[in-house]
Amino acid sequence: MSTNSTYMLTQLLTDKSALGKSRIIHTEQNAALADGEVLLKIQRCAITTNNITYAAFGDSMQYWQFFPTGVEGWGHMPVWGFADVVASTVQGVETGERFYGYFPIASHIRMEAERVTERGFYDGSEHRRTLVSAYNQYTRCSADTAYSQPLENYQMLVRPLFITSFMLADFLQDNAFFGAQRLVVSSASSKTAYGTAFCLKEFPQVELVALTSERNRAFVEGLGCYHKTVSYEELETQPADLPTTYVDFSGDVELRARTHHHYGDALDYDCFAGSAQNTGVTVDAGLPGPKPALYFAPVQIRKRNADWGPQVVNERFNAAQASFIRHISDPGHQWMKIVEEEGFAAAQTLIGKLHDGKIDAQQGRVIRLA
Known part of the structure; x- marks a missing residue:
């Protein structure tokens, strides 16, 4: 993406007072990046009951602060997903790389990448510095031992x-x-x-x-x-x-x-x-x-990071998660049926149904945004 070009930013905003209600907005954005910034295009995300649960706690748990909208009464519901770097001024974060992490339901996100390592980076944007750091970490898929491209949907869910x-x-x-x-x-x-x-x-x-x-x-x-x-x-x-x-x-x-x-x-x-x-x-x-x-x-994560150290916590979690994903992705195991849909309108409908409890417990719902 040229630094003097623009891009169309699409966002799904949620009514904080009525979580089943949302709207889609489009705004043209300047693609020029400041030093230390990266621009990612969000490819896909999972939307689950947990997203509704945490959004409902809202400001009391600082969930609306991760991706502020600047629109009174409307928030950006955070979801987990995958995004590709489309522009970067940060050494060690290259265009075309894929990252897993916490994103808004949007077409793009601009972040300030800091603490860059082989594993990934943290978003150091000012508004996120006081938030739970685990949600500010973006994992480089090429360096993630738990990542498997064919199992992306399971990982997100x-x-x-x-x-x-x-x-x-x-x-x-x-x-x-x-x-x-x-x-x-x-x-x-x-x-x-x-x-x-x-x-x-x-x-x-x-x-x-x-x-x-x-x-x-x-x-x-x-x-x-x-x-x-x-x-x-x-x-x-x-x-x-x-x-x-x-x-x-x-x-x-x-x-x-x-x-x-x-x-x-x-x-x-x-x-x-x-x-x-x-x-x-x-x-x-x-x-x-x-x-x-x-x-x-x-x-509990903070407690165990203090008890065991973050590396041990991560190792234990990855081992348990790998065991669980192997179990549920086995073709002979019909616990979860992956349902993929495309576009922001599909995400909007899904959020309404999740809020109203109208989604089959056996379905794992994934939205392709790009």
């Missing part, structure tokens, strides 16, 4: 969810499961819940009970990670004879109340892991047992 799953499983284990011998997992068919259960299968001392809808029962039983599958209607028929931790991926206030009342004194901990449909941790003083506690993956 699984890696950001699986880091949540991996660190949640580690958080529970790190806290000795809060004294529990049974984990009751709501929305057990969700991808993040499944990833967590996959990691926890190494800890047979805790019984994993899947809570799901009756229509998803056979699907959840087929995952092979839960010891027992229970429909929501059957909750009150289950034994409450063991210390129990509730791992909540549903955010359903009524279900939380039923769970607390049913397990009573046996409930040791209520871990709210997030939901697209209900992101508020409602603390009801009338509920028996522990108050719901929000789990946030970056907190």
Whole structure:
């Protein structure tokens, strides 16, 4: 791209007050770069329930600050994906290289590349300096041992969810499961819940009970990670004879109340892991047992970086992720069906459906932007 040329920037903006509502805008941009800048064209991204969940926490978790829009009330929903460098003034970041990382739903992004290594670079833009650094890192695909071009879709879909799953499983284990011998997992068919259960299968001392809808029962039983599958209607028929931790991926206030009342004194901990449909941790003083506690993956990542060092954390995560991707991408394993769509209008429709809970749990949705 010539430094004196222009390019058309396409962006999908989300209404912060109504996450299912979005709009597409187009603006002509000057392609000239300042020293230290790179311009990337975003090729593809994955859009999942987790994107809606984190966007719903919005400013309280600084998610709208990653890609500010300058438009009052409208934000850039962050997603994980792949982008190619189309222009660079940074030594060590070359035109044509492909990077994996955290991007807005947009055609292009301009960043200030710093801390450039063989592994990649960090975006050092002023507005991102106080944000969680793990989200500012862009991984060079040619140097990423976990990268496989044929498995790009799985990496986009699984890696950001699986880091949540991996660190949640580690958080529970790190806290000795809060004294529990049974984990009751709501929305057990969700991808993040499944990833967590996959990691926890190494800890047979805790019984994993899947809570799901009756229509998803056979699907959840087929995952092979839960010891027992229970429909929501059957909750009150289950034994409450063991210390129990509730791992909540549903955010359903009524279900939380039923769970607390049913397990009573046996409930040791209520871990709210997030939901697209209900992101508020409602603390009801009338509920028996522990108050719901929000789990946030970056907190556990920071702890383990201090405990083990970032290199060990990365090695352990890559090994677990590789095992999970091998498992789910096996042609004989039908857990997730990849659905690819093209264009910003498709992304707009998908976000609305995810927000309303109208996407099949077995689908992994990918958008080709370029």
